Amino acid sequence: MKIKNRFVLILIIILALIAASLIGIVLVRWTSSIESKQRVNELRTALKEVIATSGEKGLLEMAGVPVDNIYYGESGVSLFLNDKGSWTYSDEELENIKIFEVCNKAVVHIETQVSGDSSYFDAVPESDTGSGFFISQDGLIVTNYHVIKDASIITVSLHDGSVYEAQLLGADDENDIAVIKISPTADAGIEVLSFGDSDSLVVGQKVIAIGNPFGFDRTMVTGIISGLSRPVRDESGKVLLGMIQTSATINPGNSGGPLLNTEGKVIGINTSIYSTSGTSQGMNFAVESNTAASSVNDIVNYGKVSRGWLDIVPVQLSQTIVDYAGLKVSKGLLVSQVVPGGLADQAGLKAGNQQRLYGNSVIYLGGDIITEINGVAVSDYNDLFTALSNTKPGDVVPVIVDRNGSKVKLSITLVERTKENLSWINR
16 A cells, blocks of 8 residues: 555656646746747837838848839739849739730720811810720720711721721710720620729829820820819810829820720720820820710610700800890809790799890890809800700709899709700800
């Protein structure tokens, strides 16, 4: 029994020693781990301070690593070291290459034979060549209206060099959008582009343009969004609203081509350059994709763009009318007549009641004077078209009028714009 008890005691002592050893090891490692974490945190803090003062390149040079360039991308930081012969591409370059590979085959070169003068902006001297892009496998192409305006023949060249004659499917002059169509062969290998959401764009965002400047097929340029919601007035006085301003170099021949984001989505249609020489000087504009997509949808489905209008007979104020009627406002649209029981009448818009001969027409004085529609100041007929350019029949728009010197705000439901109610405009 004594031997057995002694054995148990020895075993307990051995187990206690083993446990103590293990606890000691754990304590040592735990202490070491804490010290290691402290050192890492201290090192991390020190590195952050160096980066803040000298940058990543400075940090690497302090470590004795010579760096020629640093590129930042979604995949992290790419370092280009000494041997330039071994360089490949930066993240940004790879992105550009990929976008071109995916999107360039959807871009077409458009040439036209034009009857008469089809110039659009003063800064766009060429109207016989331009760009466009496929939106469907069956040959639907989106471009600018001014590219094909008055064209007797429209010729489209594809990426493989094949040439087709195109027909105009429909156009939206007010937003400078047109849809043309070719009948491609089965082996045409058509690639298509899709529209992105232009409402999500931000200034500084990278953009890519692919087009045919001066006839050079499928030329790619990059830039950034320089501004949003720019109003651009064309040579006829009409204003294109919501234009995207970009630094991507746009020249004659780029018109109608896609402005792309880094996902390869069309976020604009390159439309104009603004310069004194007719070539790009950094002020380039594109129709935003949401506006273009709406117009294209109407053209494809209905053959035209359906827009809202006011069921009234408007008269543009002149100084003669202002002086004769003793008006307190000098610019705006006089509401000469409203359609009895119509939507404008129901909304409370007041027509004139004093019949007068004005030129070869009869107008009615004493009615409301429209000074603003849908947030757009209205001085003349061009402003009326601009204010209603992106509306649909049934839309309710805010209208501000001057009524005997008082400002009145109305909400008016729009009717469909037709040739008949357009003819009511007193020119």
